[in-house]
Amino acid sequence: MPSLDHSKLSIREMNEDESEMVLEMLKDGFRDTENRLILHIITRPLALLCMAVVSSALRFLINSFIAALLVPVLLAVIGLKLLLWRSQDLRRLYSYYSAAGRKIWVVFYDEDDLCGCIAMDPKDDGETVELKRMSVSRWYRRSGIGTFLLKFFENSARRMGFRRVILYTSVVTKAAIALYTNNGYSVSGGVSWLGYTVVEKYTKELKI
Ligand SMILES: CC(C)(COP(=O)(O)OP(=O)(O)OC[C@H]1O[C@@H](n2cnc3c(N)ncnc32)[C@H](O)[C@@H]1OP(=O)(O)O)[C@@H](O)C(=O)NCCC(=O)NCCS
Numbered sequence: 713m714p715s716l717d718h719s720k721l722s723i724r725e726m727n728e729d730e731s732e733m734v735l736e737m738l739k740d741g742f743r744d745t746e747n748r749l750i751l752h753i754i755t756r757p758l759a760l761l762c763m764a765v766v767s768s769a770l771r772f773l774i775n776s777f778i779a780a781l782l783v784p785v786l787l788a789v790i791g792l793k794l795l796l797w798r799s800q801d802l803r804r805l806y807s808y809y810s811a812a813g814r815k816i817w818v819v820f821y822d823e824d825d826l827c828g829c830i831a832m833d834p835k836d837d838g839e840t841v842e843l844k845r846m847s848v849s850r851w852y853r854r855s856g857i858g859t860f861l862l863k864f865f866e867n868s869a870r871r872m873g874f875r876r877v878i879l880y881t882s883v884v885t886k887a888a889i890a891l892y893t894n895n896g897y898s899v900s901g902g903v904s905w906l907g908y909t910v911v912e913k914y915t916k917e918l919k920i
Pocket of ligand 1: 848858859
């Protein structure tokens with residue numbers, strides 16, 4: 713999208729009746745990276761080896777070579793899709809982010825055009841807050857809304873007394889990684905699968 717009039721952006725906490733719309737936007741954003749993440753996982757050498765072993769075993773039961781080859785791949789893809797959508801906040805977006813100090817904000821362009829969202833999940837230490845569910849509607853991407861949301865989030869966290877922001881993102885979400893690293897976030901850990909990092913943890917200390 714070309715230039716956007718940022719004075720027409722407004723941000724507020726999400727209402728209950730907006731959850732379906734926001735969930736659709738999150739799903740749409742997630743779909744972009746979901747398939748790339750699954751491809752990344754199942755093409756790791758150890759995953760390929762596991763599928764080859766299952767495929768060889770299936771050859772004793774199934775007559776077709778193609779079917780024995782495809783079944784483990786399909787099962788891996790279905791299993792990963794189910795796993796990736798397991799997050800409890802996605803199942804009950806409004807109630808999850810209305811409790812325990814959590815929040816979810818929505819940003820509108822020109823008052824009524826939903827163009828992005830971002831959520832906050834405070835941690836038990838009282839100093840750390842997790843940034844979650846950042847998404848920008850695909851029609852509005854690359855016009856500064858992601859940066860706008862990030863700044864808004866950091867300012868809100870600072871005002872609430874938090875000292876650091878953490879977030880988790882998959883290694884294939886290139887746009888998000890560029891956004892975070894350009895804004896002072898650095899890798900501080902990650903989640904591995906079969907010895908390969910699939911999700912990275914980013915941290916930023918907030919200057920008070
Ligand atoms: C990640 C996301 C929120 C960025 O939102 P955005 O409004 O497009 O971001 P901005 O316009 O503020 O871009 C800021 C910077 O991010 C980086 N960036 C954004 N999109 C990019 C892309 N497609 N490729 C590479 N870098 C990108 C650039 O560094 C950009 O700065 P520049 O335009 O000056 O080069 C958006 O792409 C999105 O919703 N993606 C799908 C959901 C998702 O991945 N969420 C993050 C989960 S952790």
